[in-house]
Amino acid sequence: MSLSPQWLDELRARISLSGVIGRSVRVQKAGREFKACCPFHNEKTPSFTINDEKGFYHCFGCGAHGDVIRWMTDHQGLPFMEAVKELASQAGMEVPAPDPRAAMRAEQQKSLHDVMAAAQDFFVRSLAGEGGAEARRYLASRGFPQAIVREFGFGYAPAGRQALKEALSAFPEAMLIEAGLRIVVEGKDPYDRFRDRLMLPIMDARGRVIAFGGRILAADKTDAPKYLNSPDTPLFDKGRTVYNLHRAAPAARSSNRIVVVEGYMDVVALAAAGIAEAVAPLGTALTEHQIERLWRVTECPTLCFDGDAAGQRAAMRAVVRALPMLMPGHSLRIAVLPQGMDPDDIVKKQGPQAMEALLAEARSLIDVLWEAEKAAGPLDTPEDKAGFKARLMAHADTIQHPDIKALYRSELNQRFGDFAFARRERAPFQPAQRTGGQRGGAQRGGKGQPWKPAPPPLPADATARMQKIGSHDALLAAVLAALVARPAAIQRHAETLARLHPAQSSQAALLDALLALADSQDDLEEGRLLTILGERHLRVPSAMDFGEIRFGFLAQREGSAEELADAIALLVEFPEVEAALETANQRYQSELSPETEAEKERLRERRLALLARLGQMGRARASLE
Structure with a gap:
């Protein structure tokens, strides 16, 4: 059924929210709002407010929030369409006639839900069968209680390439493929995606299976990804789905805390230790959509990251993504785990109280931002x-x-x-020693360095090259193209690349994807990097993006790897020096002193040297022809 946003807004406008809630909960007038004891958690002092003008309710105790339709689904337990029909009847509105195309899509999704439910039943049976012995041994080694194994729906995917197809023979193979359970490769017969893996179902907000995650069991399969998730399907969008949110949300509203860990096995480990409000992204860095979903549950989720370099990069990416979205009262906190330890290690070796202590020490978003850039x-x-x-x-x-x-x-x-500008203890003043040919013996080059003249002006061809490159965008485009051609270089330069802030949104999106792939290898399980980027609709720069300028590091030859490293370092340093020079010029205008003049000159000389280096990079590529 197709319901337009305009029709739903009209429905909300015609309904008194306080009147609907007042049928189930005792409400009291409080100024222009109403208040009540929250029906979503036990409380003695009212913290639940209802605003008829704005059309929403909000609990300051547990974070429950929504409009009149959300009330009917969350509190009354009605499905969405049943809630809409009930409210439309109260408002005297006609529900729009069904749209055949929308009905067809809904029927298709319903059929895929049936497929996923049947697959889950098959995986659970396989875990209990003879072939699931190794998977059961692995679960026993992790110390997961049987109650946790049943609650999270662990299963086992047999090793055969056609096992799932045979078990689900009642469904057409096209549906198995569309649900992400089978893989189609040109020139070969389709085969099961998950084979010889411990399986976990991934569920939507209503507890329906929409995807699967599988952990490899065979230790000798070093060429296969350790964890494998379902691909995006009509049911599953991994950038919008938060694993375990349907179970964690009620616990999070009671504790006013939600914990975001790296993977679903970490979620299970914390649940077994009594921390029920844990969730995880699914093979990607935390996305804007996932942050928004978490904020609907609690205003300040706590993100857990490893203490190693990869964990710190992931924390900084989460900070950068959250900054544009910040709202009053809504933020993130960052908890850093000891290096080389995951939540399961901490719980098993030090006990749940150690994990609770780490969560209690989580830092604010601004503290993490300050420390990350300070250490950059x-x-x-x-x-x-x-x-x-x-x-x-x-x-x-x-x-x-x-x-x-x-x-x-x-x-x-x-x-x-x-x-x-912290005051520092200074050494007693020492008169400079005069040396022949240097008036006054003053040194302007820095600590212990003799004064040096400014570098000569740039050659005309280098200046022309800089004009063609234009704000170093062309160099960045060339670097991105080189990284796509040499994926191994992404990990090698990841820490430096994370300091880049591309002005063009397309370049920023490509860089973010490359850094995410460097940390999460399961996205590279099939095909080449270009195929993955193409599926995400990310364009790889071509020669047209850098015009007539040609860069040596794009050629596969001796020394090109070092030139690529130089180019990346230049991309990071040049805008920093430009910004520092602008600040130094402003300070010089307001504070005329030898120190501010020396600072301005040093930055100007460094900028000229960087421009000259960029011109040399262009010449190096041109000389290849």
């Missing part, structure tokens, strides 16, 4: 510090909410001032 590079010179400040302000400027943006800028500026 050296902070020895004024230009280093200015670059650090520029990066912080660039992050703050991505925040869409004006009040939060202003508060972030103010807080980060205050922290930077305390850090950069």
Whole structure:
């Protein structure tokens, strides 16, 4: 049935939310709103508010939130369409006639739900059968109680390539393929996607199976991914689905906490330890859609990341994605696990209380942002510090909410001032020693370095090259093309690449995908990197993106790997130096002193040197022809 947003808005406008809720809960007038004791959790003091003007209810105790339709589905337990029909009857509105195309799509989805339910039954039976012995031994080694095994629906996919097809012979093979249970390869017969794996069902908000995750059991299969998820299907969108949310949400509303861990086995381990409000993304970095879904449950989810470099990159990516979305009262907290340990290790070796202590020590989003950028590079010179400040302000400027943006800028500026301009003990003044040919013996080049003249002006051809490149976008396009051609380089340069902030959305999306793939190898289980990027509708830069400029690192020849590393370092440093130079010029205008002049000159010289290096990169590629 097709219901337009306009029709649903009209329905909500005609219904008194406080009147509907008041039939089940005692409500009291409180100014322009109503209040009540929350029906979603036990409380003695009312924290549940109802706003008829805005059309929503909200509990400040457990975070329950929604409109009149959500009330009917969450509290009254009605399916969506039944809730709509009930409310339409009260409002005197006619429910629109069924749309045949929408009905066909709904019927198709219903059929796929039947397929997934049958597959789940088959996997559970297989786990209990003779072929599931190894899977049962693995579950026993993890120490999962039988109650947890049953609750999470563990199963086993037999090793045969046609086992599932034979078990689900009542369904057409086309449906098995559409549900993501079978793989089609050109020139070969279709075969089962999951083979000889411990299986876990992935469920939607209503507890229906929409996908599967499988863990490999054979230790000698080093060429196969350790974890394998269903592909995106009409039922399953992994960028929008949060594993275990249907079970964790009620517990999270009671505890006012939701814990986001790396994978579904971590979720199961925490549930076995008594932490029921744990969820996980599915083979990808946490997406904007997933953050929004978590915020509907609780206002400040806690994200757990490993203490290694990959974990820190993942934490920073989550911070960058959340910043533009921040709303009053809604944020993230970051808990860092000991290096080399996952939640299961912590619970087994140190007990659940150790995990609770780590969660209690989770840091705020702004603290993580500050520490990550502070650790991103050296902070020895004024230009280093200015670059650090520029990066912080660039992050703050991505925040869409004006009040939060202003508060972030103010807080980060205050922290930077305390850090950069802290008074230090200075050594007693020592007159400089005069040396022949150097008036006054003054040194302008830095610690212990003699003064050096500024570099000569750039050649005309290098300046022309820079004009063609235009804000170094062409160099970034060439670097991205080189990384796609050499996937192994992505992991090698991941920490430096994570500091890039492409201006073009297409380049930013491609870079984000490459970094995610570097951390999560199961997306590379089939085909080449280009195929994966194509499926995600991400365009790989071509020669047209960098015009007549040609870069040496794009050629497969000796030394090209080092040139690629230089290019990546240049992409990171150049905008930082540009921002630092702008800050230094402003400071020089307001504070004329030898120190500010020296700082400005050092940055100007560094910028010229970087421009010259970029010109050399262009010449190096041109010389290949």
